[in-house]
Amino acid sequence: MEMIYDTHEARQIDEWAKTSGLPLEVLMERAGSEIAKQIKEHHDADERILIVCGTGNNGGDGYVIGRELIRDGYDITLHAPFGEPKTATARLHTRYAEKFGLVAEGICGQYDVIVDAVFGTGFDGARFTKSVTDLFAWVQEQQQQGARLYAVDIPSGIPTDQTSDFSGKGLKADATFCLHAFKRSAFLVKTAPFFGQLKKIDLGLPAFGGWSLYDESIEPLLTRNPYGHKGTYGTGLLIGGSETMPGSIQLATRAALRTGIGKLQVATVPSAQLGLIINAPEAMILDQTTETIQGIVTQVDVAGIGPGLSSEFTSEWIDLLLRQDIPVVLDASALIRDSYPERQAAIVVTPHIGEFARMTNQTVAEVQDDLFEQASAYAMLHQVIVVLKSHVILIAKPDGGGYVIAGASSGLAKGGSGDTLFGLITSLLGQRKHYQHLSIERLIAMGVSWYAQASKQVEQRMHPSSIVATDLIEQLGKVEG
Numbered sequence: 001m002e003m004i005y006d007t008h009e010a011r012q013i014d015e016w017a018k019t020s021g022l023p024l025e026v027l028m029e030r031a032g033s034e035i036a037k038q039i040k041e042h043h044d045a046d047e048r049i050l051i052v053c054g055t056g057n058n059g060g061d062g063y064v065i066g067r068e069l070i071r072d073g074y075d076i077t078l079h080a081p082f083g084e085p086k087t088a089t090a091r092l093h094t095r096y097a098e099k100f101g102l103v104a105e106g107i108c109g110q111y112d113v114i115v116d117a118v119f120g121t122g123f124d125g126a127r128f129t130k131s132v133t134d135l136f137a138w139v140q141e142q143q144q145q146g147a148r149l150y151a152v153d154i155p156s157g158i159p160t161d162q163t164s165d166f167s168g169k170g171l172k173a174d175a176t177f178c179l180h181a182f183k184r185s186a187f188l189v190k191t192a193p194f195f196g197q198l199k200k201i202d203l204g205l206p207a208f209g210g211w212s213l214y215d216e217s218i219e220p221l222l223t224r225n226p227y228g229h230k231g232t233y234g235t236g237l238l239i240g241g242s243e244t245m246p247g248s249i250q251l252a253t254r255a256a257l258r259t260g261i262g263k264l265q266v267a268t269v270p271s272a273q274l275g276l277i278i279n280a281p282e283a284m285i286l287d288q289t290t291e292t293i294q295g296i297v298t299q300v301d302v303a304g305i306g307p308g309l310s311s312e313f314t315s316e317w318i319d320l321l322l323r324q325d326i327p328v329v330l331d332a333s334a335l336i337r338d339s340y341p342e343r344q345a346a347i348v349v350t351p352h353i354g355e356f357a358r359m360t361n362q363t364v365a366e367v368q369d370d371l372f373e374q375a376s377a378y379a380m381l382h383q384v385i386v387v388l389k390s391h392v393i394l395i396a397k398p399d400g401g402g403y404v405i406a407g408a409s410s411g412l413a414k415g416g417s418g419d420t421l422f423g424l425i426t427s428l429l430g431q432r433k434h435y436q437h438l439s440i441e442r443l444i445a446m447g448v449s450w451y452a453q454a455s456k457q458v459e460q461r462m463h464p465s466s467i468v469a470t471d472l473i474e475q476l477g478k479v480e481g
């Protein structure tokens with residue numbers, strides 16, 4: 001799994017390497033050489049390559065890249081608009097690069113490739129001087145004339161952790177070589193478009209830190225025990241639907257049935273019951289009353305409540321579910337609590353970004369700016385698992401870390417997707433016994449990954465604008481792992 005760091009974690013791993021005997025000079029050497037290798041794979045020695053270096057270690061990486069390319073006969077111009085690097089590590093590499101004839105010079109004419117080694121994680125967004133603005137404008141002109149732009153670690157001008165003060169100004173790379181770990185801003189809505197293609201550069205350091213990009217195979221979810229029976233795969237209870245919103249519980253039910261649950265009980269209103277008889281005859285249908293819910297809740301392995309629900313008893317039913325020793329999934333209309341009881345079994349909340357903003361008394365923009373921290377803070381404070389649905393999906397763990405699932409189809413940005421994901425998550429948690437070897441958060445991450453992969457496959461046969469939740473549910477069964 002690929003790690004996602006904030007500035008603090010990036011500094012910590014440097015410090016760890018240093019105290020463990022691996023100096024920063026070596027990390028810089030690895031970073032620069034690996035990036036140079038990748039540039040050589042895509043560009044010939046006769047292309048004009050410009051490396052723009054800043055005064056920190058990001059600039060130092062640039063000197064190593066230049067040296068490695070010049071050594072192989074590439075046509076390199078190194079430009080240091082703010083003067084020579086100031087850090088001891090970068091200066092060491094500057095001196096060494098001089099031995100290969102790499103010295104800073106002026107810029108002239110059009111370049112084929114520009115390497116942005118101006119600012120990395122040390123950029124101070126509060127200082128946007130005219131010289132920085134002019135440099136960015138010049139690089140953008142070069143791009144308009146056809147230059148390809150590669151950023152080292154982070155595109156210059158882009159913050160690392162959160163975007164509340166982001167001016168919107170920064171270099172927009174075709175690809176970014178992310179050193180050791182991705183940085184959080186590569187997944188934030190305002191800054192992600194500046195990164196272009198993300199390319200991870202391995203510096204040989206151990207994985208460390210709280211957040212990672214989930215990229216594991218979903219194979220375990222697609223395999224079944226040949227000796228199992230319906231009891232092996234648990235019984236789920238879904239509570240949702242109302243006279244005015246009968247559709248969402250149908251989608252949730254169908255998604256749960258397509259993702260392996262052994263038995264499914266659905267407590268809903270009469271108009272939604274009719275739809276379920278036709279569209280999901282495999283589910284068992286219950287009346288949506290306190291008595292029925294009370295009666296069934298002791299017999300199920302998981303309960304999910306919320307989609308399309310509109311009842312004066314919602315809060316009472318949530319309490320009822322939380323008193324059982326089973327995982328509980330809260331979605332949509334059931335996202336109404338500001339505290340949760342201490343309990344052994346997991347509580348999972350699955351808000352979209354607007355619901356999460358309401359739950360935390362913030363604006364959507366405030367949540368988007370600091371997505372990781374916001375999700376973590378809620379999960380840690382309430383000791384719940386947060387599945388936060390935005391342009392990426394974050395699964396925040398109560399211990400402060402979490403998983404990011406990226407790459408789902410843009411076609412999912414419409415009604416019905418959340419109901420589908422809710423049904424899928426509830427179904428998988430009902431099968432906990434079968435998936436004992438996975439932590440609950442990994443099981444959820446794998447489920448979200450299943451959903452994202454299915455959406456990508458639907459895109460192969462229809463335009464994202466046309467994709468509806470039903471297409472996705474049908475595709476779940478065709479994903480190959």
Ligand SMILES: NC(=O)C1=CN([C@@H]2O[C@H](COP(=O)(O)OP(=O)(O)OC[C@H]3O[C@@H](n4cnc5c(N)ncnc54)[C@H](OP(=O)(O)O)[C@@H]3O)[C@@H](O)[C@H]2O)[C@H](O)CC1
Pocket residue numbers: 010013014024027028031054055056057058059060061082086087118119120121122123124125126127128129132152153154179180181203
């Ligand atoms: N483990 C790793 O991932 C490794 C990462 N490396 C690289 O190191 C950088 C971080 O290096 P750092 O020196 O901390 O910071 P930067 O190079 O990004 O920037 C600091 C210099 O930039 C100047 N600066 C900052 N903001 C501005 C601004 N608004 N205007 C002008 N100049 C600015 C700053 O100047 P000061 O006046 O504040 O001193 C600094 O000189 C990381 O991103 C990686 O690329 C290692 O190479 C390998 C290990």
Ligand SMILES: [K+]
Pocket residue numbers: 058116117118119120151152153154155156
């Ligand atoms: K950079």
